[in-house]
Amino acid sequence: MRDQTLCVVRPSVSQEGFASLSVPTYRASTIVFPDAQSYADRKYRGPDGYSYGLHGTPTTRTLEAALTELQQGVRTALVPSGQAAVAVVMLTALMPGDTVLIPDTVYPPVTGFCENFLKPRGINYRIYDPMVGAGIATLMDSTVKLIWTESPGSTTMEVQDIPAIVAAAHKNGALVGCDNTWATPLLFKPLVHGVDFVAEALTKYVGGHSDLLMGAISVRELALHRRLKDTLRMLGIGISPDEASLAVRGLETMGVRLAHMSRVATAFAERMAKIAPAELVLHPALPHCPGHAVWKRDFAGSSGVFSVVVPSGAEAALPGLLTAAKVFAIGASWGGTRSLLAPMNVVSDRSVTANVHAGTILRISIGLEDPEDLWADLAPIVATIADAAQAPAQRTAIRST
Numbered sequence: 001m002r003d004q005t006l007c008v009v010r011p012s013v014s015q016e017g018f019a020s021l022s023v024p025t026y027r028a029s030t031i032v033f034p035d036a037q038s039y040a041d042r043k044y045r046g047p048d049g050y051s052y053g054l055h056g057t058p059t060t061r062t063l064e065a066a067l068t069e070l071q072q073g074v075r076t077a078l079v080p081s082g083q084a085a086v087a088v089v090m091l092t093a094l095m096p097g098d099t100v101l102i103p104d105t106v107y108p109p110v111t112g113f114c115e116n117f118l119k120p121r122g123i124n125y126r127i128y129d130p131m132v133g134a135g136i137a138t139l140m141d142s143t144v145k146l147i148w149t150e151s152p153g154s155t156t157m158e159v160q161d162i163p164a165i166v167a168a169a170h171k172n173g174a175l176v177g178c179d180n181t182w183a184t185p186l187l188f189k190p191l192v193h194g195v196d197f198v199a200e201a202l203t204k205y206v207g208g209h210s211d212l213l214m215g216a217i218s219v220r221e222l223a224l225h226r227r228l229k230d231t232l233r234m235l236g237i238g239i240s241p242d243e244a245s246l247a248v249r250g251l252e253t254m255g256v257r258l259a260h261m262s263r264v265a266t267a268f269a270e271r272m273a274k275i276a277p278a279e280l281v282l283h284p285a286l287p288h289c290p291g292h293a294v295w296k297r298d299f300a301g302s303s304g305v306f307s308v309v310v311p312s313g314a315e316a317a318l319p320g321l322l323t324a325a326k327v328f329a330i331g332a333s334w335g336g337t338r339s340l341l342a343p344m345n346v347v348s349d350r351s352v353t354a355n356v357h358a359g360t361i362l363r364i365s366i367g368l369e370d371p372e373d374l375w376a377d378l379a380p381i382v383a384t385i386a387d388a389a390q391a392p393a394q395r396t397a398i399r400s401t
């Protein structure tokens with residue numbers, strides 16, 4: 001062979017005796033075939049075979065297989081973000097004329113997707129109270145083909161009775177999807193409770209270092225995976241093996257990270273509930289939290305994200321207190337090593353839940369820093385909240401449980 005060819009056609013080297021603990025990053029667009037017949041038959045390789053880099057590489061399949069085992073499902077499909085995971089489930093499960101039910105506490109961009117993308121294409125949505133439980137049956141009609149759940153709810157942390165919702169949905173011929181980003185499969189396994197699609201933003205705890213965006217959809221039945229893979233192929237959606245390898249690496253340490261974050265977040269929530277009125281602290285491990293009993297029944301623990309209601313009397317001081325924080329960063333996405341504070345205003349996102357706090361709710365994501373340094377940042381915030389809550393006129397209306 002001449003030089004130009006030698007630049008392209010490499011000699012093969014032995015892999016004999018090379019065993020690494022890391023998952024190789026296999027980059028590929030083209031997949032090559034050993035003979036013309038294999039190429040002609042490539043479409044019969046099915047969703048588990050290799051046909052084109054977009055549809056999977058050994059790197060992405062390794063991550064999918066690991067997530068499938070953790071979720072106790074049958075297959076997992078990777079997508080470029082958590083939002084894409086939710087959207088792809090809805091695009092797969094719903095046709096024009098169908099209806100999806102979404103909880104009032106859903107990750108807000110999901111409502112935007114339903115209103116601005118699905119609705120103009122003839123797919124309807126209705127919003128339900130996340131605490132509805134078996135009462136979801138009364139909201140169903142023959143057009144309802146998917147019930148979406150997210151537990152605990154975004155920012156306000158209501159824990160949903162997923163088994164009750166699944167029972168009602170399946171009895172009435174609807175599928176159930178669950179956004180399990182907060183819990184991860186280490187703390188809750190929706191598929192085991194009968195959920196059909198579980199969506200996870202791997203961006204958060206699986207990635208774990210605030211440097212990658214990815215989503216995953218795990219399913220309970222093979223037929224649903226085939227339908228998802230069809231949707232992804234039609235839309236041309238795939239993920240990069242480089243990012244998949246970062247997620248594989250993140251997954252290895254997720255257990256210890258989550259255990260630490262859970263311990264610190266729960267201790268902080270309990271400490272805050274002793275200083276400020278307990279009902280201002282929104283954390284599923286606190287007995288007053290909506291769905292606390294269901295959380296104890298269904299979840300193996302809590303992760304590192306919870307919230308505190310900021311009474312109106314403390315609103316003015318909050319921006320200064322946030323800026324003064326030395327260790328906490330201010331930001332929205334969570335699940336990384338760095339602790340975050342995110343002031344949220346949810347009232348405009350809620351339409352069917354009574355008594356939602358109209359002002360700021362401070363969302364707290366615990367990272368891996370020393371807890372005493374974190375508490376030094378939180379202490380003045382909690383003290384300000386406690387002071388404001390004591391003034392009778394400032395007593396904040398929050399949801400009755």
Ligand SMILES: *Cc1c(COP(=O)(O)O)cnc(C)c1O
Pocket residue numbers: 080081082083084107150154179181182201202203204213214215333
């Ligand atoms: C962050 C998040 C998402 C979206 O994930 P991205 O990867 O940022 O698109 C979806 N659901 C929940 C509960 C989230 O926290």
